[in-house]
Amino acid sequence: MKLQANALVGLSGIGLVLVVALVGTLASPYGALETDFLNRFAAPSASHWFGTDEYGRDVFARVAAGSFVTLRVSLAAVALAVAAGALIGATSAYFGGWLDRCAMVVVDSIMAFPGLLLVLGIMAALGPNESGVVFALAIAYTPPITRVVRSAVYATREKEYVVASRIIGNGELTTLFRHVLPNCITPVIVISTSVFTAAVLSETALSFLGLGVPPPAPSWGSMLADSRNYLGLNPWIAVFPGIAITVTLLSINLIGDALRDRFDLRMSALEKPA
Amino acid sequence: MSTYFLKRLLMIVPTLLLVTVTVFVVMRLVPGDPVAMMLGDIDNPELVRQMREELRLDEPIPVQYVDWFRRVITLDFGESIVTGEPVFDTMLSRLGVTAQVVFISVALAAILAIVFGTLAAWRQNRASDLAITMLAVGSMSVPAFWVGIALIIVFGIKLQWLPTVGYVSPLDDLSESLQFMVLPVTALVVAETGALLRMVRSTTLDVLRMDYITAARARGLGERTVLFRHALPNTLIPTVTLVGFALGSLLGGAAVIETVFTLPGLGRLLVESVYARDYVMVQGVMIFVAAIYVIVNLLVDMLYPLLDPRVRLRA
């Protein structure tokens, strides 16, 4: 009951963000980069729903375009990190030995950098650009996913049904693909959603610092950064991108919760059969 | 027990070594000639030659690393390309600001998370639990910089209650310093408490389901004793780990909040150095902050045997 409510609110939140994104880019009469110096700092009105900024650009169109940037960068980074993490984690856990040790050395050395530090370092070296952000975020998020996959495979590898698979004569690869990996998917899905929220947070923070997707491309973080000079008179420039970030994060968090509860329920149903 | 401490202590040596290797590798990601990047538009062959020599860019890469590493372990991080100041001194002077904000924020966030997380678990699925959980998800969904901006709009600009940007050292004027701290600390607490609280709640729920809690109740202990003397010590073990992570990561990752409130901390230093292409400073800050993070986590590990008698055996 509560589960479904979470998932429903989360999905409609994401839906709302996507509708705004589509309406703002396809149906809006204004472009995200279109300046109008006669109409600077216009308050929200029927013609400019979210008002205009210091160059007279339509904030609604910019918030809409920004959602594509944030979602594209975050999704790409998470997809790369999940692919790399699953591959490295599964092979290193299943085969163990020196392969595992090498992989863990690399993972540990990346995880010794807290929060955004490594991403900032990489962005400093590469300079602000979109593929650089994706690359940096993917590198930062691969280690935690690797860890989760690795421990899931480790735990599953010791399960009796995996021993059973060996006893009936299955080879190592058959056992890995038929009995181990299918039972490790749940934790991967759960960690992926929480890494996704982290990626959205990091992308907005990077563009807030001016180290993300370079201007003039609109992004929620850089819009908030720009707004800081005009907070006294024109706070809506900050309010709307902020709301967009919060709605997005809230939705992903709620969907993640619903997924986790669902899997937890199923796991406990599996642990304690009727 | 002493084996445990010694092992933990020794284990940070390879980690710190790897940190230096990683920073070195990342700094080699700079496309093209780093000196040309640093100097930007300045066209001065003599300056370029001088800098290449200073950074030893003409040596083979392993030689460069060993040479650089030898200086780093003596805390010689070189001089800033921009100001010419020693990197280490600059970092030390900025650390105080960051530490002040972060320690206060994490302590408050941890207290709030433990009190309300335990309460929510104890009142599972009641109205108070739902309210607390919803606030926690809200907290996880607002970035600190957005909270900071909202606080500036409301308390700084509309109500004019508090100063919004800048920093005064507590050594100069304690009460004024605290006034400058209020908004950044609030922003961090709002953004950081949610994740901690949810972890405390779910751990407490797990602990409350354990047989020893039922057994404690069966012996006739009051709920307060059950909650605070039997459940809490067990929830503290994972909580301390997460608080350690938050503390360590904010000590280095407060760049965003320091930018919002223009605080002269370590994070701001890093961001400014990135803007200024001060690679010497950037690599210094990266190593310094990672080292702080590793050491904070080491201290947390050192706490385990005090919290959990089973760790003393396992060593």
Added chain:
Amino acid sequence: MNGAATILQVEDVSVSFGANAPRVLDGVSLQLAAGKVLAIVGESGSGKTLLARSIIGLLPPGAMVRSGRIELLGQDLTGLPGAAMRKLRGDQVSMIFQEPQVSLNPVVRIGRQLTEAAIERRVLTPDAARRRALDLLERVKIPDPADVMKRYPHELSGGMCQRVMIAAALMLEPALLIADEPTTALDCAVQRDVLEVMLEAARREDTAVLLISHDLGLVAGHADDVLVLKAGSLVEKRAARDILASPAADYTRELLEAATVARPASPRDVGSNPVCTVDGVTIDYPVRRDWPWQEQRFHRAVDNVSLDIRRGETVAVVGESGSGKTTLGMAILGLVAPTGGTIMVDGEPVSTDPRRTRRFTQLVFQNPYAALSPRKTVRESVAEPLLVDRSADAVSVAARTRAMLDDVGLPAALDDRRPHELSGGQRQRVSIARALITQPGLVIADEPVSALDVTIQAQILGLFARLQASHGFACLFVTHDLGVVEAVADRVVVLKQGRVVESGDTQAVFANPRHAYTRELLTAMPVLQPDTGSGFHIVNRHFGGVSP
């Protein structure tokens, strides 16, 4: 039950999860007088634990007492507010649990866990509480009580922890002690001791005991009265002596029969050539070192063990946890490499990558639920061993799978179910079918019934004996349960700390155990035997000195 004052009176109590859910405990009544022991016996799902929890007011979340009265010392407990109930717990009614090591808080010293309730409620001063705790620890036969008070639970064995739990439960001299499967999680050799210590301590304090168990044979000898529950309903309630001598209900009789030792009638066709020879096998595990330069030490799990198994024969390996019995089975399967000695299976040495040997040797697991892949259907799990040969054709695989499932008594309606949709007995049948479908010559059965209810145990053991007669495989039966050994094994090997302490013909070993450890195991286990009439009686084994 006349004479002593009534402590507990339960009248027509029903419990359900939620107001409209079916009743999981349905209209149960009982009565218990001071100093008496009432055993509540039932299998999983009988509602015995819920009955206990409803008396002490600690039902799991969601469960509620729907109707009836629970009177403790004349006071009705149903509908009593939480604070009032809390005052009664520990003081008038107390409880001990199945898993002693998780029933004690791992981060709190034993001493404080014993004394804190008395001190918090100001019943005793800290000094007096400590004296009382030391006194109780001595009474439950804990050596050096003052030292144990300073320890943490993980520093004590399971049996010791359960003694501590007993002492903690008796601290405030409750009128009623509820013991929920107090010895099930303990090693056999200490089970009877702990049970007797508990009942003795309770008797001294004139505390009534509600003893909950799945094992009618174990508790009937210690209880005054027995109440049998099945699926939430009362089956039978009688004096313990009567229930054994003349069980009235069919279900009670079924429980008693399951607990008796009955050898399968069909004589086995035992060949003369061994299918498996274990010769001087030693298995060492490396012990974790603190530092890499320290000398590598080993833990010897199996120590110079020799045995052989002939075609069609069942050899039981008996031992407690840590005796090395499971490791030995793993070595015969080629999953663990021996440090020394040789293992021959079907005329060839076992190596750790032996497809052929593994096809010849199969394993039936202790926990069938963990042994079956949660995502595979019954049909898929059982057919899988046939599909390892890529040449197998689909029609014959399907036919052989179905035939095998018929053989273990699973109807076609279950073919597409997954493990969580099956009962425990059905799962073990699937697991057996998967092990037998390739017609192995040797089956290792690792505690195959210990996770099952007693009546299901009897069914599975019967099935296993029938399959062995028709398929003719040899079996190494690994177990801790001597009752099972007597029922299934031709020969028995007793392991202690990795060594064979005794081996021989099952009947000979049981009639005349030579080693002190075997005698200890056998005396710890009371045996239920059928009378000449329709009843049963308990036989406690006694052995004299060492026979020549």
